[in-house]
Amino acid sequence: MSTQVRISEVSLRDGLQSISRIMPTEAKKECILAAVRAGVCEMEVGSFVPSSLLPQMADTAEIVEFARGVEGLEVVALVPNLKGAQRAIAAGAHRMSIPFSMSETHSVRNVRKDHAAMIAEIGAIAQAVAASPEGQRPHFEVGLSTAFGCTIEGPVNEDQVVRLAEASIEAGAVEVCLSDTTGYANPAQVRRLVRAVKAAIGSDRLNTLHLHNTRGLGLANVLAGLDEGIRTFDASIGGLGGCPFAPGASGNIVTEDLVFMLEAMGVDTGIDLERLFEVRKIFAEALPGEPLYGFTPDAGLPLGFNNSREK
DSSP, X not given: OOOBOEEEEOIIIIIHHTSSSOOOHXXXXXXXXXXXXXXXXXXXXXXXXXXXXXXXXXXHHHHHHHHHTXXXXXXXXXXXXXXXXXXXXXXXXXEEEEEEESSHHHHHHHHSOOHHHXXXXXXXXXXXXXXXXXXXXXXXXXXXXXXXXXXXTBSOOHHHHHHHHHHHHHHXXXXXXXXXXXSOOOHHHHHHHHHXXXXXXXXXXXEEEEOBOTTSOHHXXXXXXXXXXXXEEEEBGGGOOBOTTXXXXXXXXXXXXXXXXXXXXXXXXXXXXXXXHHHHHHHHHHSTTOOOOOHHHHHOOOTTOOOXXXX
């Protein structure tokens, strides 16, 4: 395969928000520098949520400002609402994403808004982006959370996902991302939903999948998405992450395993695995005792495998 894929590293946001330990700010900066040396070109570095709710994210503005100064890195931040979006714009994030739960129960529990209120919030954020000076407008994406199922409501109607994807674009989002927040997705479902959403909003409006490995199907779901033209996949070093407002949801895709699978298939990620392992070491040292997952880091690279890149 000659395909090129972008891996968006989310460990500093999605990974850290789900654990009790607070990673030191300097360690976060060290991770960013090491990840870029490894070839990572996009990172979600934090979330503009109140520090009283997620103290792990209290330094997000500082981290965004630091990351913006790293050459070759596209800096992503999560925003829960208009206020968070205004902070992300002020900090200079290149991209920002708001989680929009397809399960209304999860939406209320996660961001305290029903679907109608969320669509209004997306519209307000789109207006704030448009009102920003040219050159300072972040790319605004809506993450369609719990798109494949919800630990609170159970199955989520696919027609509802399509309808809310359309509503998000109509409200002013540039694109949407399908998020398997709870690890419910299977490859057939991924293919079906990607096709349905692309047919409704246009193939250029859906480029990213955020998949979890809760039931071991994360990499299989990546392949299904790849077959459907998806070219950006979220992943987390050591599989750190989950959703604190979705009981039983755990396990982002392990970045190390994802890079190995794709590179072994001949898909270009631009990431050097040996250097990526160095990022993992920083997390292990900064978060002693925190479980880190992944088969590739434990087994090592097979004899003859070499994807090193001179940077």
